[in-house]
Amino acid sequence: MRIILAILLASVAAFSQIVVSVNENVYKNSDKNVFLAVGASALLPGMGELYLNEKKMVRPFLWTDLGLWVVTVGAYVVGDRYVTSAHNYAVRHAGFTGKKNVSLLNTVGSYRSRSGVFGQNSSPDMNEDYNQAMIRSGKKVDEEFSNEVQWDWGSSDNPETTEHIEEFKSRMRHYRISRIVFQVSVGALILNRVVSMLDSWRIYRATSNKSFSSRVQFEPEFYDDGAALFMNVKF
Template sequence: MKKKIFCFVLLCSVSLWAQTVISIDESISRNQNKSIALSLGASLLLPGTGEYYLGEKQLLRPFIWTDAALWITTIGSYFIGEKYISSAHNYAVTHAGVSSTKKSVDFLNTVADYRSRGGVFGQNSNPDMNEDYNQAMIRSGKSVDEEYPNTMEYQWDWGSSDYPENTEHMDIYKNMLRNYRVSRIVFQVSVGALILNRVVSFLDVMRIYRATSSKKMTRRWDIAPQFYPDGSGAVFSYQF
């Protein structure tokens, strides 16, 4: 009788052990047959799609909406900036006599810094150091045509400061350029955020794949300095 009870208990134990062994967590191996390269590439192209490919569908929407908002901001700030610089150029043509058709930002900034290229037309009872661009270049020991040719194309004159409307025109013009610079800052920040969104998605895909593929990923990080004639930088590489 005791032998029968012992055998029964032993069989039950073996049965329970067998059930425990064959019961596996499918979540840790559900992505073992999926391509890590494909998921990483998808995340770099469109953040969130790599996670979606690996079965993390709830992460798609946050990444997609974030990327869409950043793209709208990037494109919008770029074209708004172009509109501001065009408006500033047209305003300088109208009120300062600029005849250059080139919308050079550096030249337009110079037009904002000096009242004229070679002295304002008419008498000015209150001249200042920024009245005459050519004189400012001479005082700094430079040639008057070192930065821009001394031709009609690069002449401008906002008029004497004796007339308040002339100064007002300059202030309006400077504000246009200020708005242009702000739009360019927004553009650059948005581009950086687009890159960051892809880096975050890239790393997130690696985390998910390691947790759900039952595969060991050997990693190798490498940062190599780079030197160029006009500067330096670094190349970051990740191998697996």
């Protein structure tokens, strides 16, 4: 019986063949450079994926980046226009003599005048006059801005002058909103690049393996005519 079994095993070994099946995806990018892929994604999200032949994520990254650039540039332009508009409005209605400076314009919206309100009402707010506010806080009146910078929105008893300063504040408020949108969109542009870089790194690691996987599966099969046995090996 042992002799017959040995003869059968020898016959199987003589007439069998081994077929090795390998998934090409695990090494299709073995000749690519991971740093080039990551760098391409840093410059333009999706390009790293395109370099690694993973095209399904190219368009999402590209369209996201394009949309964010439109929002970023748009928010910057709109914000600059609001600042210019607020500056011109202060020049026209408050006699503002300063330059287009955001910090200075915010101060102009916080105080009705620099050195005394024209037609001051009988019970003015303690902070209506910038110079008086500086003196009360122990600062010099020209510590932050030179005396050449002047403005006067007029008395708070006058509804028209109150409407003017409120309109000015509204324009500056719209500027701040556009500035927030600009900063958020810039952060999103950076995040889009970081995600694309990480995705390119992931794709490269998954598709640049030059060695076989450790999982091996043997599947013995016979030819249709039963002439021989072959082993199908899957990695």
